[in-house]
Amino acid sequence: MHRPSTSDPSQHTIHSSYIAKLTSHTMDASTVFVRIYDSLQEIIRSTTAFDVAKGVAILWALRISFCMARRKLKATRLRGPPRTSLIFGLAKDLFHAEDAGAMYEAWANEYGVAYEVPIMLGGSKIMLCDPRAIAHFYNKETRTYVHTDFGLIFTRKNFGMVILCAQGEEHRRQRKSLSPAFSHAAVRQLLPVFYHSAYKAKAAWESLIDANDGHSTVIDVQNWLDSIGLAGFSHDFGSLDGKTNSVADVFTTFEGSVPNSTLLLLATVFPLLTYVPTSRGDLFGDMNRTLADISRKFLERSKEEKEAGIVDGKDDKSIIGVLLKAKDSGTDVQLSVEEILAQMKLLIVAAYETTSVTMTWALLELARNPDIQTKLRAELLAFGSDPTYDQLTNNLPYLDAVVHETLRFHPPLDEFVRQAAEDDVIPLSEPVRTRSGRVVNSISVTRGTRIGISTACINRSLAIWGADAKVFRPERWLEEGNIPKKAQEMQGYRHLLTFIDGPRTCLGKGFAVAEFKTVMFTLIKNFVLEMRDGPDTKIEMTMGILSRPRVVGEAGTKVPLRVRRYGS
Numbered sequence: 001m002h003r004p005s006t007s008d009p010s011q012h013t014i015h016s017s018y019i020a021k022l023t024s025h026t027m028d029a030s031t032v033f034v035r036i037y038d039s040l041q042e043i044i045r046s047t048t049a050f051d052v053a054k055g056v057a058i059l060w061a062l063r064i065s066f067c068m069a070r071r072k073l074k075a076t077r078l079r080g081p082p083r084t085s086l087i088f089g090l091a092k093d094l095f096h097a098e099d100a101g102a103m104y105e106a107w108a109n110e111y112g113v114a115y116e117v118p119i120m121l122g123g124s125k126i127m128l129c130d131p132r133a134i135a136h137f138y139n140k141e142t143r144t145y146v147h148t149d150f151g152l153i154f155t156r157k158n159f160g161m162v163i164l165c166a167q168g169e170e171h172r173r174q175r176k177s178l179s180p181a182f183s184h185a186a187v188r189q190l191l192p193v194f195y196h197s198a199y200k201a202k203a204a205w206e207s208l209i210d211a212n213d214g215h216s217t218v219i220d221v222q223n224w225l226d227s228i229g230l231a232g233f234s235h236d237f238g239s240l241d242g243k244t245n246s247v248a249d250v251f252t253t254f255e256g257s258v259p260n261s262t263l264l265l266l267a268t269v270f271p272l273l274t275y276v277p278t279s280r281g282d283l284f285g286d287m288n289r290t291l292a293d294i295s296r297k298f299l300e301r302s303k304e305e306k307e308a309g310i311v312d313g314k315d316d317k318s319i320i321g322v323l324l325k326a327k328d329s330g331t332d333v334q335l336s337v338e339e340i341l342a343q344m345k346l347l348i349v350a351a352y353e354t355t356s357v358t359m360t361w362a363l364l365e366l367a368r369n370p371d372i373q374t375k376l377r378a379e380l381l382a383f384g385s386d387p388t389y390d391q392l393t394n395n396l397p398y399l400d401a402v403v404h405e406t407l408r409f410h411p412p413l414d415e416f417v418r419q420a421a422e423d424d425v426i427p428l429s430e431p432v433r434t435r436s437g438r439v440v441n442s443i444s445v446t447r448g449t450r451i452g453i454s455t456a457c458i459n460r461s462l463a464i465w466g467a468d469a470k471v472f473r474p475e476r477w478l479e480e481g482n483i484p485k486k487a488q489e490m491q492g493y494r495h496l497l498t499f500i501d502g503p504r505t506c507l508g509k510g511f512a513v514a515e516f517k518t519v520m521f522t523l524i525k526n527f528v529l530e531m532r533d534g535p536d537t538k539i540e541m542t543m544g545i546l547s548r549p550r551v552v553g554e555a556g557t558k559v560p561l562r563v564r565r566y567g568s
């Protein structure tokens, strides 16, 4: 069908005749409304995709010019690295970098603890590498500093209305309803579930060794789905039994699927591009459907069990049990069924991917640092039987040190970008020099400014963690006064930003640390790990849902280690 463009003069005549009709008579309100509606319909009908694109481009250019003008007038203009591309700024260089944290650290050394990085289409983001600035930022999260439009659209598209994209009061409400599932008391009750999973891994590894020569074998160690399956949903995903299952299948499909960087980076400026079909987008779609299906089944099964009196609602401490209680609570923190389903999908991904990547790194570090592994095993063997929750927390200092050194050295989520919802002044603990050469102790930012924090940079920074920051050295957590003053100024969980800080700090960090320690206790006590191809084996980063380590030359995300039964 022929669709006339708005540049067609006849169309302008139609519009002006409508307006003339609207203004030349005295009409009642409903007639005016109908005519406005009709004229809007007419305009929409006569608008082509090209017109829409033109309109969006003009609006976008106006918005950028307005923001830039405001920034010029009100914001502190910081120094920073030059752009390498007119279109992408430095965004592509950072996207493809093996260690973006190291790039941010080098720029902090050159330009100071707050600096500006050019990104897409003339935009920029301010990076904060200063404890005082970061504490201020996290104090104001969810109100002054909020998700970028892209972050919101991406999360909503892939998970729905989950806590990750809620802001302000809505975030507080969702957090209050989820918190009971993650209290110390709740995690303490989940400990037997974590041990059950760890023992299943142990049994699986033993059978693999027995099937080989009875002493050792090579095992790909990235396989940890059961814990979250059991603890979160009173459900055994069964991946350690070697059964196939749809959740594990979905995660596996992401192995090696690299996002289209151009499209992804453009979507940070034009968030609607998130909806352009891509093969990775299809994987997210599949994941979403599978997780929605599984979550719905969990929900139905839990309801049936509760109704049949199999599980006492009061005693069901699994995450789904707590979510169901929130649904039925009748209080202001009540969650709708759709919200529960969305949170469940998010939790499966948030809990599984992050914990699994971190544990893989821990096993890798122990395999390439045999002295640390031997020292850890000595502590675990001396302790003897399986520790309780309190003993895991207080009585195994070297295990605690290994876990926290892994969290410091390998944060699975390595950068966060938010945008200012209002103008603000960010205080600094040390002065920086601006573009005009002024020395300032605080920086003014205007509404819309993007603010970035690189966890990888902060956690491994020489300026913050001292001369041995780039070495995996658990001892730093044990020696009196060994955490440098600058690192101590860094708030967050044990001075780390791995779980970020403020109102959005990871709800599952107690869960993750307890699970991590239980698994390490069981496996390192019973097995000796070595790099399959010797201590110099190269590791590289690849993509799963998050970026993950793999041994160079392996397919997918494989980390094959030689696993020997301890004492054999």
Ligand code: HEM
Binding pocket: 163, 164, 165, 175, 178, 347, 350, 351, 352, 354, 355, 358, 411, 412, 413, 416, 498, 499, 500, 503, 504, 505, 506, 507, 508, 509, 511, 512
């Ligand atoms: C080593 C493991 C983990 C790491 C490093 C980690 C890290 C994080 C980080 C950085 C955030 C903030 C994300 C953002 O605001 O953009 C977060 C949020 C969250 N995490 Fe974790 N996480 C881990 C494990 C878990 C586990 C095991 C669970 C649940 C069982 C969990 C549940 C959550 C939830 C519900 C949020 C949203 C909190 C909110 O928005 O208020 N996480 N996590």
